[in-house]
Amino acid sequence: MCGIVGAVVAAGDVLPEVLTGLRTLEYRGYDSAGVAVLAGGLLEVRRKSGRISALEAELADRRLPSALQAVGHTRWATHGKPADRNAHPHRDQDNQVVVVHNGIIENFVELRAELEKEGVAFSSETDTEVIANLLARQLRATGDLHAALLGAIDQLHGAYALVAMAVGHEGEMVAARRDSPLVLGVGAGGRFAASDMPALLHLTRDFLFLENGETCVFTAESHRIFDAAGKLVSRDLAKCDWTPEQAEKGGYPHFMLKEIEEQPDVLARTAFDRFRDSTGDVTFEDGFQLTDEDLRRAARLRFMAMGTSFHAALLGQQMTAELARLPGETLNASEFLYSPRLAEETAITVIISQSGETADSLRAMREVKERGGTVIGICNVQGSTLAREADHLILTHCGPEVGVASTKAFVGQLTALYLLAIRIGRAREELDLDKGLALLRDLRAVRTQLDPLFEPETHVAIRAAADFLAPKSSCLFLGRGLLFPVALEGALKLKEISYIHAEGYPAGEMKHGPIALIDTDFPVVVVATPGRAYKKTLSNMEEVKARGGRLLAVACREDEKVAALADFILPVPSVPELLAPIVNVVPLQLLAYETALVLGCDIDQPRNLAKSVTVE
Numbered sequence: 001m002c003g004i005v006g007a008v009v010a011a012g013d014v015l016p017e018v019l020t021g022l023r024t025l026e027y028r029g030y031d032s033a034g035v036a037v038l039a040g041g042l043l044e045v046r047r048k049s050g051r052i053s054a055l056e057a058e059l060a061d062r063r064l065p066s067a068l069q070a071v072g073h074t075r076w077a078t079h080g081k082p083a084d085r086n087a088h089p090h091r092d093q094d095n096q097v098v099v100v101h102n103g104i105i106e107n108f109v110e111l112r113a114e115l116e117k118e119g120v121a122f123s124s125e126t127d128t129e130v131i132a133n134l135l136a137r138q139l140r141a142t143g144d145l146h147a148a149l150l151g152a153i154d155q156l157h158g159a160y161a162l163v164a165m166a167v168g169h170e171g172e173m174v175a176a177r178r179d180s181p182l183v184l185g186v187g188a189g190g191r192f193a194a195s196d197m198p199a200l201l202h203l204t205r206d207f208l209f210l211e212n213g214e215t216c217v218f219t220a221e222s223h224r225i226f227d228a229a230g231k232l233v234s235r236d237l238a239k240c241d242w243t244p245e246q247a248e249k250g251g252y253p254h255f256m257l258k259e260i261e262e263q264p265d266v267l268a269r270t271a272f273d274r275f276r277d278s279t280g281d282v283t284f285e286d287g288f289q290l291t292d293e294d295l296r297r298a299a300r301l302r303f304m305a306m307g308t309s310f311h312a313a314l315l316g317q318q319m320t321a322e323l324a325r326l327p328g329e330t331l332n333a334s335e336f337l338y339s340p341r342l343a344e345e346t347a348i349t350v351i352i353s354q355s356g357e358t359a360d361s362l363r364a365m366r367e368v369k370e371r372g373g374t375v376i377g378i379c380n381v382q383g384s385t386l387a388r389e390a391d392h393l394i395l396t397h398c399g400p401e402v403g404v405a406s407t408k409a410f411v412g413q414l415t416a417l418y419l420l421a422i423r424i425g426r427a428r429e430e431l432d433l434d435k436g437l438a439l440l441r442d443l444r445a446v447r448t449q450l451d452p453l454f455e456p457e458t459h460v461a462i463r464a465a466a467d468f469l470a471p472k473s474s475c476l477f478l479g480r481g482l483l484f485p486v487a488l489e490g491a492l493k494l495k496e497i498s499y500i501h502a503e504g505y506p507a508g509e510m511k512h513g514p515i516a517l518i519d520t521d522f523p524v525v526v527v528a529t530p531g532r533a534y535k536k537t538l539s540n541m542e543e544v545k546a547r548g549g550r551l552l553a554v555a556c557r558e559d560e561k562v563a564a565l566a567d568f569i570l571p572v573p574s575v576p577e578l579l580a581p582i583v584n585v586v587p588l589q590l591l592a593y594e595t596a597l598v599l600g601c602d603i604d605q606p607r608n609l610a611k612s613v614t615v616e
């Protein structure tokens, strides 16, 4: 998705800071990049399709003047193909106003036609150029930049986060958001706006989060936020506990590898301050206000999410059913609107999202709330829309996840869901103190049990499996029970970064169709650690073997039965069954990573993908 940076400072040249912010936003996925400065009463723009390095080469050729205010943008094409002319920033035809924008303006065709009738000539196919011209028209009428912004956004239907500046309004910038994220950073020598916090961590740790419909006027020394009705809003600064280093590669070749290896710490940070071994109580922070009585009253739990978070949701449902005996359902958030309307008063809905900005998940959350339901958000980004709008919040403490392929967020989510299941189980008296304590001790132990997964011996085994997998065009992932969502997640990781077609299936389903794919050399990855479905999974492996298929198995190191069947073993330590997904997913993440590496794929920014999908 597009990334935005806007900055105004009291002294110095702000452009390098904007470029640093843009580089941090690269992870969101983009096809072109651009910047604009306002200096000496002139707006100047440089923009290029391709990577930020192409923009930097352009800036080296055609230098921009030193400036106190600038905007920058990474574009993920929606209206108009990736090309220099479609890259942001966009100006009005008289070069008086410049805008960077993330989102989709649904009525842009009508607006563009109306402006064309007035004689406006467009130089791009984007919806954003329409915004720049609307803003310029309003500015001519009002002479006030904020009033012009209000007038312009009043005509927009759709989603936007935008930052703008204008000739004649030096030192001032305006911003607006509706259904696309935007944060405001407050620093000693300036004010900054961006699509997310990591883009500004090199400038400040103090943030304000714009709510839907709000607008903002900011200078280097001050800022004013207005609600949708244009009323001044007072808002406290929030301190971000992420560091700039956490958003850097730190010596790793890829963010994905760094984030996979951070998972033991993610588990510890997400869980260990939330329980005491002595009392067995799980407590979440102030954002979570549900009482034991509330949890006892719930008749069912609903889980919703997208992508990797959806796979975590499937596991959350199973954990809660098991530990709290509470019936549940899991829905892909984008399907919720089309599902039957059930009573919300007796249900609790858990919405899971790493970014807290996924449009499908936010839409589902708002719909649940409108129907009178209660929402618990499980989210990694403090201040994100989900974190702010959910009725109750459990933060996962993963630190910024930059790789487009989600890894550590999954482990953070599973950890939070496990704690939630114990909390509900204890509240509903389905778990006694001893059982609750034992479950928490199990979780604590997993932190060190993950260590062998990062040792050279494991790496050798995974690399051999990746060498085998890399030339294949298709692959099945199988698992049963708690291991089925792990198979889904393994398949998603492989397909999104290596582009090898991969499908996850419940192992029992294989005989009902997918088995037709299996012939000599066809790869099947089976998640085959001990548990209630172990024996049946072994039978499924036999079925693959009998047809000449090649088996790659996630299995316990000492498991001779699996070793006798599989061509490749991805070894994992033995842990309690409910926690096995946390451990078993790691070799599958590494398998995808190593396979993509063999194939020379762009691991952190796979084609067509965006880190945070902020459109439905």
Ligand code: M6R
Residues within 6 Å of the ligand: 306, 307, 308, 309, 352, 353, 354, 355, 356, 357, 358, 361, 404, 405, 406, 407, 492, 493, 496, 609, 611, 612, 613
């Ligand atoms: O930020 P979210 O957790 O809401 O994101 C959901 C999905 O877009 C995300 O998990 C996506 O599927 C990843 N690329 C998976 O690796």
